[in-house]
Each structure stands twice: as structure tokens, then as C-alpha cells.
Amino acid sequence: MHALIVVAHHDPRSLTHSLAAQVADGLKHSGHDSEIANLAAEGFDPRFNFADHAVHRHQVAPPADVAAEQARIDRSNALVLVFPVYWWSMPGVLKGWIDRVFANGWTFEYSLDGGLKKKLRHLKVHLIGVAGADAGTFERHGYSEAMKTQIDHGIFDYCGATVLTSAVYFESESNDPAPYLEAARSIGLKLFETAARPELIEAV
Template sequence: MHALIVVAHPDPRSLTHGVAAHLAEGVALADAGHSLEIADLAAEGFDPRFSAADLGLHLRDEAVPADVAAEQARIDRADALVLVYPVYWWSMPGLLKGWIDRVFTNGWAYDDRSGTGVAKLLGRLPVHLVGLGGADAGTYARHGYFGAMKTQIDHGIFNYCGAPVVTSELLLEAGPDNVAAHLKAARAIGCGLFGSRQ
């Protein structure tokens, strides 16, 4: 089994990167036969800007841009997709959202043809979401942020493509006092990624 872990944070020393690394350790602990790839969107310089070429692809007038095709190939090789990201303004960072905007294209992630409805094309791809938020659970509950994030990300993006969201985890109060607990939680998510536990 092969996991693609996508991380979106500009600082490689961040807790977000630490969580991604510990999640990867968990995948390796669960079964030495599992493989994984970590896609560090910031370090790789992925361009999240939705351009005229991306719009042309959406409208089926243009070919797939090379950088988008490379990301789609990465996902096609994966048996599970894991997104690890800090929560910015009660959602994912623009870098990760732009990656989704550009990579999850009409004709590859879903097929929207006039008059025939939308075909969901990513039913084979389990998705695991791991967000890191600075606020506490009470803040998320009080303002409805838990539900809002699930609606826009879990349902609005991945359900639209048919990709089942298996894990939707928010590691909250992501300050220095909770680093050890968050890294432990990340390792546990990795261990259970393919249904086995260490």
C-alpha cells in the first residue's frame, strides 16, 4: 500500500511538518511493506494560482498543464491521500486550496458534462485530513467551525469527487504544551491508515 502525504506549511521546522513526519513513521510502523511519499508543496514551489490554462482545462479547451499532470500522477499512484495543514481562517491555507483547485480537475477528479450530472471519479481514493489549529475545542464548537470545515472540505471538496474521507482530525491548541500529544496522535493515525494498528 502506498500513501501520499501532502503538507502545506512554509517552515520545515513547524509542528505541521512534525505531524506529517510522525504520521509517516506510523505508516512505516504498521507494516514495513507500506510505502509513502511526502509532497511538501512549499518546498517544491507548487504554484497554487488558478490560471487561464487551468480554466481552459476545466472547460476542456486546453491540455493538462505539466505541473498538474505530475500531481495527478502522484495521486494516481496512491492508495491513500493524507493532507496535513495548519488551519488558517477556519480552513486550509491558500497553498493547499490552490493545489486542490488546480489538481482536482474536471475530467480527472469528477466529470461534469452538461445535462448528464456530475460523475464522481475518485471513489477508490480514501482521504485523511489532519488540520492543526491554535484555538481550543470550545471556540470551534461555540462558533460552529467544526461543522463549517466539514461542510466545505470533507463534503464540498472530497464528497463532490467521490473520495471517502476516512479521517477528519483537528489537532487543537497547537502550541508548545501539546506538541507531544499531537505527534503521538499523528503516529497513531499513520499506524491505522491502512486498517492495521501497531
């Protein structure tokens, strides 16, 4: 089995990148393989442009950079997003990746006469957010629920994908990172076991 791990952080020395590496290591030790998509290092352009708008309207084929990302997902059995939490959501580069790659016609099909068709029902998704604030702040202000509504439901459920794990690692700048690194490796070790056994779903 193959997983695409998408990392949205500019600093390769960050905890975000270390967590992604641990997920990949867990996958390797469980007999699976992975590919890490480092959006910052690869220079993916997150700006939704006229060409993307034309794709949305079924007027043209996806640009080459978008088609390449879609092919990465097509050859994957699972998608893992690892990202720092910026302003209670994902960074702009990751949101732009979703804006452009999760296009009408490939991720979903919408028309006035046909309604909505979800086209990613085969895809299993795992989310790892890295937050500086504590869990109490997230719960007190409803940020945790807002993120799940926006990302887990609003993005992935909309196109039929199933979010199997959705974790936020809190106080990342002050806590010992070791437990988070261990948890990320565990996600990798159990990634495809989780896909086969929904009772193993983890939410942090």
C-alpha cells in the first residue's frame, strides 16, 4: 500500500517535517511505502488563477502542476496532511494546494442539472495539525470543532473521502516533542490497519 504525505512548512527542521518523517518511518516498518510532498521545497504555486477557474468550469484540462498532484493522489491508497495551525486553520500553501488540486471534475462533479457527485470515496485521509496554543484554548473558543467542520467535513466529506484520523498536537513550542513524534510514528504503523478497521480511528 502507498501513502502520499503532504507537508506544509517552510522549515525542513520543523516539528512538522519531523512528524511527517515519523509517519513515513512507521509506514516503512509496517511493510508499506510513502512519498513525501514538500510543498514549500517543491515550489508549488498555491494561487488559484484563471486557468484553475477555467478547469472549474470544465473549459480546459488541469494545468501540468495540478495534474501532477492529482496523479500523486491517484496512485496513493491514503493521503496524510501534516501542517502547522495558522490562525486556527491550515497554512495558505496547503489551502491553495487543495483549492487548485481538488478541482471540480476530478474531486467532485457538480452541475445544476446533475447535482453533486462525490468522486474520492476510495480515498482515506489522515490529518495532523501542529498547534502552539493549548487544548483548553481550542475547546474554549470552539476552534477544534471549527477546524473539523471546515476541513474534515467541509473539504473531505464534500468529495467523499473518509477522514480516519484527525489529530492536533497542542503546545508544540513548549511541550516535549517526543510523545508527538511517537504518536506520528504510531499513525504510520497503523495507517492501513486503521483503513481496514474503522474502530481504530483516533482523534486527538
